Amino acid sequence: MSARDPGSRGRHTTLFLLRNAPVLLFIVLLAAFGMMSGRFLTVTNFVNIFIQAAHIGIIAIGMTFVLLIGGIDLSIGANMYIVAAVLGLYLKDLPLVVSFPLVTLIGLAFGAVNAWFITRLRVAAFITTLSTLFVGRGIALYFSGNKMVGFSPEVLSLGRASYLGVPSAIWAFAIVFIVAFVTLSQTTFGRQIYAVGADADAAGKAGINVRRIVFSVYCIAGVCAAIGGLVSLSQVAVASSTFGFQKEFPVIAATVLGGTSLFGGRGGVLGTVFGAVLIQTVENGLVMTDADPYLYPLVISVIIFIAVFVDSTRTSILERLERRQIRVERA
Amino acid sequence: MxxxxxxxxxxxxxxxxxxxxxxxxxxxxxxxxxxxxxxxxxxxxxxxxxxxxxxxxxxxxxxxxxxxxxxxxxxxxxxxxxxxxxxxxxxxxxxxxxxxxxxxxxxxxxxxxxxxxxxxxxxxxxxxxxxxxxxxxxxxxxxxxxxxxxxxxxxxxxxxxxxxxxxxxxxxxxxxxxxxxxxxxxxxxxxxxxxxxxxxxxxxxxxxxxxxxxxxxxxxxxxxxxxxxxxxxxxxxxxxxxxxGRTIDQMFPPRDPPVTLGGPVLEVRGLSQRGMVKDINLSLRAGEVLGISGLMGAGRSELARILFGMDPFESGEVSIGGTKVAALSPAACMDHGMAFLTEDRRAEGLMMEASIADNVALASLPKFGTTWARFIERTRLGDEVTRVSKAVQINARDLQRTLVKNLSGGNQQKAVIGKWLLHHPRVFILDEPTRGIDVGAKYEVYKIVNQLAAGGAGVLFISSEIEELTGMCDRILVMAHGEIRAEFPRTDFDREAILRAAMWHGLKESA
Amino acid sequence: MAPSGAAELARPRRSLAVRLLVSEYLVLALTAVYFVVMWLLVPAIATADTLLDILAAMMPLLVVSIGQTFVLIVAGIDLAAPSILAAASVVGASMMTGEGGFALFTGVPILVGIIAFLGMGLFIGLLNGICTTRLNMPPFIVTLSTMMFFSGFALFYTSALTDDGSSFGDLPSAFVAIGQGTVHGVPYSLGVAAVVMLVAHVTLSRTVFGQWLYAIGRNPRAAAISGVPVKRAVMWAFIISGLCGGVASILYTGRLETGTPVLGQRILLDIVGAAVIGGVSLFGGKGRVTWTLYGVLFLSVVDKGLQLLGLDLASVFAIKGLVILCAAVLDAVRHRLMLRG
Structure with missing residues (x-):
C-alpha cells in the first residue's frame, strides 16, 4: 500500500483545499458579496436565500434520486405546471389540506407514467421524459387556455406564513430534505438505489428488484416536482404559461453542483441542498449589489462551471493519489 | 466430513x-x-x-x-x-x-x-x-x-x-x-x-x-x-x-530458438517511476521471445503500460527499433512499430459492440487513409482484414457483421491479436495473452507468437503461468517489487528457481 | 452440424411488418404514414408550396442536428447548441446591421458578418472541446454551463447594443437572401444544408477521422490504446458542432431577417430529439447523418401538419410529445426484436 510522503506538507494543504473546494468557494462568495453590500450578510437575507432556494432545492432532491440510479428527468418543469394548472383551475375552492395532497398525487402519477415507459417499455429515460415534457405542458396549456392561472388567497397566505418562527417554504424544504436524507442513508431502499446506480446488472443478480427501484425514483422525482411547484407558486400566487419552463436546467445544475454524478451511484441530497443554496446565494448577491440583471446568468454559469471544474480536478487528483502503488519508496 | x-x-x-x-x-x-x-x-x-x-x-x-x-x-x-x-x-x-x-x-x-x-x-x-x-x-x-x-x-x-x-x-x-x-x-x-x-x-x-x-x-x-x-x-x-478429444503431445508448439538473433528492437535504460518500477534495464532483440515473470503486483503490467506510453515515467530512456523515443504515447510507440496486447481485453482491447472487421482495422486506419482527406481505401482494408483474420484463425461466419461480443474468449483474443498483426509490429508486448481462453485457443496463440518471432519481431511475453513462459520464451526476466530480480536464459529454465526469484521479495512484503 | 441446420429451417420467415420495424428506414416510413394521414385531413399539406416551405424551414435544424450527431457519436452531448445559434446570431447581425453595424466601414460587412457567425460557433465549440478533453469535465455539465453563459451573453450583448434591447434588424438584403432566397424555386438554404450534409456524411462514413469518432464512442480506452488521438478527435467533434451551429444561425437569422438572442431558445430538445429519433445513440458509437436527416424530416413534417390543422399551441405541444414518445416506443420494441436475432 502507499505510504504518504512525510515531508510534503504543501501537498497536504493542496489536498485539504481540494477536498473542501465547494465550501471554500461558498465562503469566498459570501465575503465578496458581504463587502459589496451591507444588506447581504444579515439574518433576514439568509432566510430569504433559503426561501428562494426552497423550490429548486426540493425538486433537485427528487432529481438526486433519479441521477443516483443513472437516470434523468427532463419533465419536472411540465409536471410543476400541470400541478399549478389543476390547483388553480379546478381545486380552487377546496381547502388546502385536501387540494395540496391531491395535486401531489398528480405529480406522483406523472412520475409513474415516466417510470412505466422507462421500466416496462424500456424507452431511454432521456427520450421518455423529453416527450412527457411536451405532452405534460401541452395538456396543462389546454386546461389553462394559455392564460395566467390564479390561486385562492389561502395559497399566498400559506406562502407568507411562519411556524415557530420558520417560514413555511423552509419547513417544506427541511422536511423533504430530512425524509430524503434518512431514506437514502438509513433504509434498504436507499442503499439499493446506490447499488442499482453503480451496476444495474449486478444489482439484479444480487437479488435486488431493479425495476421496482427505478420505478420508485421517477415517482419520487414526480412528487418532489409537485411539492417544489407548490412552494414556488405559494410565493408568487400566480402561474403564467411559462411556469416551470426549462426548470430542468437549474435543477440539474444544483444537483450536479452538489456532487451527484450524472452517471449514477455517487452523490447525495446534502450536497444537493448545498448546490441549490449556492446558486441562490449568487443570484441574491447579484441583486443586493445592484448588478445588471442581464449579467445574472453569466455569473451563475461561471460559478457552476468553476465548481464543477474544481470537483472534476479534485476527483482525478484524489484518484491518482489513492492509486495502488507497488513499491514503497524510501527517501 | x-x-x-x-x-x-x-x-x-x-x-x-x-x-x-x-x-x-x-x-x-x-x-x-x-x-x-x-x-x-x-x-x-x-x-x-x-x-x-x-x-x-x-x-x-x-x-x-x-x-x-x-x-x-x-x-x-x-x-x-x-x-x-x-x-x-x-x-x-x-x-x-x-x-x-x-x-x-x-x-x-x-x-x-x-x-x-x-x-x-x-x-x-x-x-x-x-x-x-x-x-x-x-x-x-x-x-x-x-x-x-x-x-x-x-x-x-x-x-x-x-x-x-x-x-x-x-x-x-x-x-x-x-x-x-x-x-x-x-x-x-x-x-x-x-x-x-x-x-x-x-x-x-x-x-x-x-x-x-x-x-x-x-x-x-x-x-x-x-x-x-x-x-x-x-x-x-x-x-x-x-x-x-485428442491427445496433445506437447502443450506448446515446437520452438527452435533462432541461431542468430537480430539487433535490439527495444532497449530500456534505467526506467523508473515512483511507486511503480525502479531502474528497469532490458534489451529485446529481433526474433526473440523475452518472458517476464513475477507475482501479481510485481510491476509487470505497469512496466508494459509505461513502455507503451499509457502511463508516465520519471527517468530513464527507451529506444524502439534503434531510435530513442523521448515522449512515449501509444501513437508514438505505434509509429515506431510497437504493439501492445492489454491484459484486460474487454475494457481496453475491444469494442464489444462493433464487428470483428472494425476491431481488426482500428489500429491501422491511417495506413489505409493516405489521401488529402484521409478517405479510407475500403477494398484494400477489407482484403487485409480478411487476410489477417484468416492468419489468426478467427472462427466467424461474417467478419463485417459478427459482433465481437458474440465471440468466445479465444476468438476475441485472436481479434485483438489480428488488430496488431495488421499493424506489422516489430516489437509486440503481450500482457497475459492467454488469460481466460481455452486450451485449443492457447495453442493457436502460441503458434502466432512463434511465427511473429520467426518473422523477425521481438516479443515481450508477460505471464503469470511459469509453464507458459518456459514453454515459449528464449529468455525470462523475473520481476518483484517493481524491479527486475533475475534473468534466466532458456538453457537454465527451472520452474522452482524462477518462482523463488519472484517470491524473493514477495515473502518479505506485507499484504 | 445437424442441429444448426434444423434451426435455420425452424426460424420463421419474418413478416414485412417486422422487417420494416427493424430496418433503418422505420422513421422515414413513419413520416410517410403521418404524411398520408395528414393529407387526408388537410390536403393542403401536399402542395408544392407547403412542401418547399417544410424543406426551407427544416434546413437550419438539419444543419445544427448534424453537428450534434458528431458529438453524440463520441458519447458526448452538446447542450450549448441553442446558445451558439443565439450568440452567433446577435454577434453576426451586429456586424452588418444598417443601424450602425461594426463592419459597415470595411465595405464588405456581409463577409465580416458571416465570418463572425462562424467564428462564434468555432469559439464556443472550441471552448466546449477544451473543457471536456483538457479539463476532463463531463460534456453534459460543460455544455450546460456554456449554454447558460452564452444565452445570457446574447441577451446582454443585445441589450447593451440595441435601442430597443431586443434584436438587430435592418440586415443587408443579400444576407437575408441566404435564408430566404430561391433559385428556380429551390431555396439557397437547401443548397447550403445539402453541402453540409454531404461533407458530414462522407467524413463520418469514409474517412479515418470518422472511423475514429465511432471507435471513441464505442470504447474510448480501447481506441486510445490503438493509437487513436482521442482528445483531439473529441475536440474536433465539438468544433464541428459549433461550426454547424454557426451555419445554422446564418440560415435562421436570414430567414427571420433579424439577429435575435431568443433564436433557438426552445429548440434544444428538437435538436437532440431529432438525432435520437433518427436512431443516433445517446451512449455513443452509433449514428449516421442520414438517420439524423430522417429524424429532422419527421419532426418538421409533424410540426407542419399540426400547424396546418390549425391547432393551438397546447395541442401542438401535446401531440408532438406523443409522436416522439410513440417513435421511441417503436424503437424500443424494435431493439428487442433485433436482440432476438
Missing amino acids: DVNAAPFFTAQGLCKSFFGVQVLHDMAFSLRPGQVLGLVGENGSGKSTTMNIVGGVLPMDAGRMTIDGAEYRPRSPGEAEARGIAFIHQELNLFRNLSVAENLFIAGFPKLIKGLPFIDRAKVRARTQELLAAVDLDVAPNTPVSRLSQGERQLVEIAKALGANARIMIFDEPTTSLTTRETDRLFDIIGRLQRQGIAIIYISHILGDVMRLCDDIVVLRDGHLVGSAAKADMTIEKMITLMV
Missing part, C-alpha cells in the same frame, strides 16, 4: 438449447456435503451453461435437479440463493461505491424496528465482523469496497454467500486475477468451507489448481459430459485429452 455421505444435490439429464442449437446434452452430477467438484472443459463446452442453470440464471429445457430429494427448478438467482446456492461470479458482483457491510446485506438489511424500513446499523456491523472473521478478512465493516484488492473482494463475496447460509458455492475462474498469496488464502478458505459441510463447484482453466483442490472432477466437451472421476483416477494429461 464424511466422504461416504449421501449426495444432497443431484442433477440429471440437464439439456439446454439456444436458437435451436443444443449446447448442453444430458448433463448429470451430484454433490455430497463437503465435496469439492471440479468442472473443466474448453470455452463453450457447457460449463457456464450448467452453472447458470444451477444458479437460476437460465432455465433448463429438460432434466431434473433435486435438493434433499425435493424438486429444484429455480426461476431467478434470488430463488437459487434462497435454496442455498451461491454463485461467486468471475466478474465480482460487488458495488464499489458501497461499504463491505452494505454489500453483504444489500439484498435485505436487518431492520431496527420491525415494520419500519430503518436499517439496524449495529447489527449489520456485528454480523459483518462475524462473517469477515470466518473468511479471515481483516478490514473494518465500513471500508468502501473500492479500497479492497481483487482477492479481498473475492473474500467479501464468499462472506456474502456464508451470510446467505449457502450450502453450495459455485466458483467460476476464481483465481484469474489473484496473486499467488491470495490464491493460497482462497484455497485455505475453501478447505475450511469444505470442513463446514459446504459443497463447492470449482470451475477453472488452471488444471493444476483443480487437481490440488478437488475431490472429484467432471470434464465437459461440446456440451457433453465426457469424463467423471475421483481425483485419484485423474491426471492433468487425461483431463486435457478428454477436453480436446
Whole structure:
C-alpha cells in the first residue's frame, strides 16, 4: 500500500483545499458579496436565500434520486405546471389540506407514467421524459387556455406564513430534505438505489428488484416536482404559461453542483441542498449589489462551471493519489 | 466430513438449447456435503451453461435437479440463493461505491424496528465482523469496497454467500486475477468451507489448481459430459485429452530458438517511476521471445503500460527499433512499430459492440487513409482484414457483421491479436495473452507468437503461468517489487528457481 | 452440424411488418404514414408550396442536428447548441446591421458578418472541446454551463447594443437572401444544408477521422490504446458542432431577417430529439447523418401538419410529445426484436 510522503506538507494543504473546494468557494462568495453590500450578510437575507432556494432545492432532491440510479428527468418543469394548472383551475375552492395532497398525487402519477415507459417499455429515460415534457405542458396549456392561472388567497397566505418562527417554504424544504436524507442513508431502499446506480446488472443478480427501484425514483422525482411547484407558486400566487419552463436546467445544475454524478451511484441530497443554496446565494448577491440583471446568468454559469471544474480536478487528483502503488519508496 | 455421505444435490439429464442449437446434452452430477467438484472443459463446452442453470440464471429445457430429494427448478438467482446456492461470479458482483457491510446485506438489511424500513446499523456491523472473521478478512465493516484488492473482494463475496447460509458455492475462474498469496488464502478458505459441510463447484482453466483442490472432477466437451472421476483416477494429461478429444503431445508448439538473433528492437535504460518500477534495464532483440515473470503486483503490467506510453515515467530512456523515443504515447510507440496486447481485453482491447472487421482495422486506419482527406481505401482494408483474420484463425461466419461480443474468449483474443498483426509490429508486448481462453485457443496463440518471432519481431511475453513462459520464451526476466530480480536464459529454465526469484521479495512484503 | 441446420429451417420467415420495424428506414416510413394521414385531413399539406416551405424551414435544424450527431457519436452531448445559434446570431447581425453595424466601414460587412457567425460557433465549440478533453469535465455539465453563459451573453450583448434591447434588424438584403432566397424555386438554404450534409456524411462514413469518432464512442480506452488521438478527435467533434451551429444561425437569422438572442431558445430538445429519433445513440458509437436527416424530416413534417390543422399551441405541444414518445416506443420494441436475432 502507499505510504504518504512525510515531508510534503504543501501537498497536504493542496489536498485539504481540494477536498473542501465547494465550501471554500461558498465562503469566498459570501465575503465578496458581504463587502459589496451591507444588506447581504444579515439574518433576514439568509432566510430569504433559503426561501428562494426552497423550490429548486426540493425538486433537485427528487432529481438526486433519479441521477443516483443513472437516470434523468427532463419533465419536472411540465409536471410543476400541470400541478399549478389543476390547483388553480379546478381545486380552487377546496381547502388546502385536501387540494395540496391531491395535486401531489398528480405529480406522483406523472412520475409513474415516466417510470412505466422507462421500466416496462424500456424507452431511454432521456427520450421518455423529453416527450412527457411536451405532452405534460401541452395538456396543462389546454386546461389553462394559455392564460395566467390564479390561486385562492389561502395559497399566498400559506406562502407568507411562519411556524415557530420558520417560514413555511423552509419547513417544506427541511422536511423533504430530512425524509430524503434518512431514506437514502438509513433504509434498504436507499442503499439499493446506490447499488442499482453503480451496476444495474449486478444489482439484479444480487437479488435486488431493479425495476421496482427505478420505478420508485421517477415517482419520487414526480412528487418532489409537485411539492417544489407548490412552494414556488405559494410565493408568487400566480402561474403564467411559462411556469416551470426549462426548470430542468437549474435543477440539474444544483444537483450536479452538489456532487451527484450524472452517471449514477455517487452523490447525495446534502450536497444537493448545498448546490441549490449556492446558486441562490449568487443570484441574491447579484441583486443586493445592484448588478445588471442581464449579467445574472453569466455569473451563475461561471460559478457552476468553476465548481464543477474544481470537483472534476479534485476527483482525478484524489484518484491518482489513492492509486495502488507497488513499491514503497524510501527517501 | 464424511466422504461416504449421501449426495444432497443431484442433477440429471440437464439439456439446454439456444436458437435451436443444443449446447448442453444430458448433463448429470451430484454433490455430497463437503465435496469439492471440479468442472473443466474448453470455452463453450457447457460449463457456464450448467452453472447458470444451477444458479437460476437460465432455465433448463429438460432434466431434473433435486435438493434433499425435493424438486429444484429455480426461476431467478434470488430463488437459487434462497435454496442455498451461491454463485461467486468471475466478474465480482460487488458495488464499489458501497461499504463491505452494505454489500453483504444489500439484498435485505436487518431492520431496527420491525415494520419500519430503518436499517439496524449495529447489527449489520456485528454480523459483518462475524462473517469477515470466518473468511479471515481483516478490514473494518465500513471500508468502501473500492479500497479492497481483487482477492479481498473475492473474500467479501464468499462472506456474502456464508451470510446467505449457502450450502453450495459455485466458483467460476476464481483465481484469474489473484496473486499467488491470495490464491493460497482462497484455497485455505475453501478447505475450511469444505470442513463446514459446504459443497463447492470449482470451475477453472488452471488444471493444476483443480487437481490440488478437488475431490472429484467432471470434464465437459461440446456440451457433453465426457469424463467423471475421483481425483485419484485423474491426471492433468487425461483431463486435457478428454477436453480436446485428442491427445496433445506437447502443450506448446515446437520452438527452435533462432541461431542468430537480430539487433535490439527495444532497449530500456534505467526506467523508473515512483511507486511503480525502479531502474528497469532490458534489451529485446529481433526474433526473440523475452518472458517476464513475477507475482501479481510485481510491476509487470505497469512496466508494459509505461513502455507503451499509457502511463508516465520519471527517468530513464527507451529506444524502439534503434531510435530513442523521448515522449512515449501509444501513437508514438505505434509509429515506431510497437504493439501492445492489454491484459484486460474487454475494457481496453475491444469494442464489444462493433464487428470483428472494425476491431481488426482500428489500429491501422491511417495506413489505409493516405489521401488529402484521409478517405479510407475500403477494398484494400477489407482484403487485409480478411487476410489477417484468416492468419489468426478467427472462427466467424461474417467478419463485417459478427459482433465481437458474440465471440468466445479465444476468438476475441485472436481479434485483438489480428488488430496488431495488421499493424506489422516489430516489437509486440503481450500482457497475459492467454488469460481466460481455452486450451485449443492457447495453442493457436502460441503458434502466432512463434511465427511473429520467426518473422523477425521481438516479443515481450508477460505471464503469470511459469509453464507458459518456459514453454515459449528464449529468455525470462523475473520481476518483484517493481524491479527486475533475475534473468534466466532458456538453457537454465527451472520452474522452482524462477518462482523463488519472484517470491524473493514477495515473502518479505506485507499484504 | 445437424442441429444448426434444423434451426435455420425452424426460424420463421419474418413478416414485412417486422422487417420494416427493424430496418433503418422505420422513421422515414413513419413520416410517410403521418404524411398520408395528414393529407387526408388537410390536403393542403401536399402542395408544392407547403412542401418547399417544410424543406426551407427544416434546413437550419438539419444543419445544427448534424453537428450534434458528431458529438453524440463520441458519447458526448452538446447542450450549448441553442446558445451558439443565439450568440452567433446577435454577434453576426451586429456586424452588418444598417443601424450602425461594426463592419459597415470595411465595405464588405456581409463577409465580416458571416465570418463572425462562424467564428462564434468555432469559439464556443472550441471552448466546449477544451473543457471536456483538457479539463476532463463531463460534456453534459460543460455544455450546460456554456449554454447558460452564452444565452445570457446574447441577451446582454443585445441589450447593451440595441435601442430597443431586443434584436438587430435592418440586415443587408443579400444576407437575408441566404435564408430566404430561391433559385428556380429551390431555396439557397437547401443548397447550403445539402453541402453540409454531404461533407458530414462522407467524413463520418469514409474517412479515418470518422472511423475514429465511432471507435471513441464505442470504447474510448480501447481506441486510445490503438493509437487513436482521442482528445483531439473529441475536440474536433465539438468544433464541428459549433461550426454547424454557426451555419445554422446564418440560415435562421436570414430567414427571420433579424439577429435575435431568443433564436433557438426552445429548440434544444428538437435538436437532440431529432438525432435520437433518427436512431443516433445517446451512449455513443452509433449514428449516421442520414438517420439524423430522417429524424429532422419527421419532426418538421409533424410540426407542419399540426400547424396546418390549425391547432393551438397546447395541442401542438401535446401531440408532438406523443409522436416522439410513440417513435421511441417503436424503437424500443424494435431493439428487442433485433436482440432476438
